[in-house]
Amino acid sequence: MKKIGLFIIIIIASVYFIFPFYWVIESMTKDTSQLFLGTFFPESLSQLISNISKTFSYENGIYWMWFLNSLLYSSAGGLIGTFMASLGGFAFSRYKFLGKRVLFILILGFSMVPGVASIIPLFVMFKNVSLLDTYWAIIIPTFSNVFGIYLMTLYWNQVPQDIFDAAKIDGANDVRIFFQIGLPLVFSAFITLFLLGFIGIWNNYFLALIMLRSSNKFPLILGLSNINSLIGLPGQSSLYPVIITGSFFSILPLILIFFAFQKFLTPKIVGSIK
C-alpha cells in the first residue's frame, strides 16, 4: 500500500517533467489550425515532414545557418575556455610561486561577479573596436574562464605529483609534460569542462542578443527568439509550427549530449558532506 503511494508520487512527477517534451513532439505533427484546437494527440506524419521542411527552408534555409553558427560558437568557445582553464589549473596545482594564494582567491572572487555587471561595458568596448556583429564577439570572451580555472585546479590536484616528477627526471620540459603527460591524465575533466562550456555557450542568449545584429550570424536560440517576436504580429500565426519544430531541433543536440555523456555531466557539490 505504502509502496503504491510512493510509486504514484514518482509517476505524477515523471509526467510533469516529461510532458513538455511530449507536447513539443506531438505539436510537430500539426499545422497552425490543428495547434489552435489544443488537443493532446498527434495528427499526421506528413504534417510532421512538412513542418520539418518548412523549418529548414524558412527564409532560404537560415535555420541551417543558425544551427551551424551555434555549433561553431559552442565548440570553439568550449575548447578555448577549457584550454585556458587547464593551463591555469595546472599552474595553480603544480607550482609554488609568489602571490599564488592571493591570485587564487582573486580569481575565485572574480568568478562570483555576475555577467550582468560586465556585459554592457563589454558591449561598449566591442563597439569601440568594431567587433560588434562579428563571430569574434561571441567567441573571444570565452578566453576568460575564471570558474573553470578553479574547477580545473581541483582536478589537477587529484593527479599524483610523482608522475610529473618521474617525467621531469626523464628530462621532459614543462610544456611537454603539460601536453603529453598532464592533459591525457585529466582527460575526463577536460571533457566535462568542454561539455559544460559547449552547453553554456549554446544556451547563452544575453551575449548573442546584445552583440549580434545580422541574422546570418545568429546562434539558434537567438534565431528562435527572433521568430517568436514576430508571432504577435497580425498574419504571422503560421510561424507557430516553425518555432515549435525549430525548438525541437535546438534541444536535440543537447539531449543527445546528455545521454551520451551523462557520467561526465552529473552535477556535484565537491565535499558537501564530510
Added chain:
Amino acid sequence: MNKRISKAWLFLILPLIGIAIFTILPLFYGVYLSFFGQRGPRMWYVGFYNYITVLTDPSFWGGFGLPIFILLVQVPIMLIIAVILSLILDSGRLKYPSLYRTFFFMPYAVPTVVSGLIWGYMFSSALSPFVPLLKAIGINVNFLSSGSLPWVMLNIMTWEWAGYNLVLIYSTLLSIPKEISEQAKIDGANDFQTALYIKVPLLKTTLLILFVFSIIGSLQIFNEPMMLSGITNIPPNFTPSMYVYNQAFSYGSFTYATTSAIILGIIIFIFSFFFLRLSMKQMEENIQ
C-alpha cells in the same frame, strides 16, 4: 626554486590575459562609465548622479518583486519537491531509481530560452492544451494575464531546476553511509522517521548551497520573460536584468544601464560571497 616561479607564469599568462581583458577591464570600464551622463555619442561627467537616480528609481526596485516572489515561494516549493523525490528514490522501495532521476533531470538539458518559449505556448490562450480542458469543466483562465505571470514563472523555474537540485540532493543522500539508517531501523525507527530525523538533517549543507545558488539565479532571471514578451505584455522592469537591458537597448542610455548593472552586480556578489565563505574551508585544503 627561482626557475619554478617563471615556469608557472608560462602557463598562467594566457588565461590571465583573458581574464584581464574580458572580465576585469569591462568591470573597471563599467565603473568609469557609470560616472557619466550620455545621450547618443555625447558623454559628460555627472559624479554620483546615476547612482542616486537608480537607487531612487521605484521602477528599478520594482524589478525585485519577481526575484523575491521566486525566492520566498518558488525556491522552497522546488526544494521540498526535490527533497521528497530524492528521499523516495533513495528509499530503495522502487525499481530503477536512476531511470526516474534521468526523467527529472532532462529539463536541465533544455536552454532556458526554449523552456520559456514552450511553456509560454502551453499557457497561451491560442495553443494551450490546458485551457480547453479547463473550459470543459467550466473554468475560464488566462494564464498569461499580469496577475498570474509570477505563477507562470514559478512553474517554469520549478520545471527547469527541480531536477538539477534533485540530482545534487540525491547524490548527497547516496553518500550517507548505509549503516546510519540501518542503525536507526534497529533502534525502532520506521522509514519515514529515518528520512525525517536522520537523512534530512544531513542535507543541511547541500540545501544551504542550493538555496544560495537559487538566490543568485533568481536575481538574474532574463531569458524566460523575454520569450514570454513575444506572446504577452511583460513590463520592461519585470526583472532587474530586464530593467538593465531595456535601459541600454530600448532607451539607449548605456551609462545609466551600466550603473544599474553595477548595483545589481553588487547585490548578487554579496550573496555569492556568502557561497565563497561556505566553500572557503574546502578551498584552503585544495591550494596547499
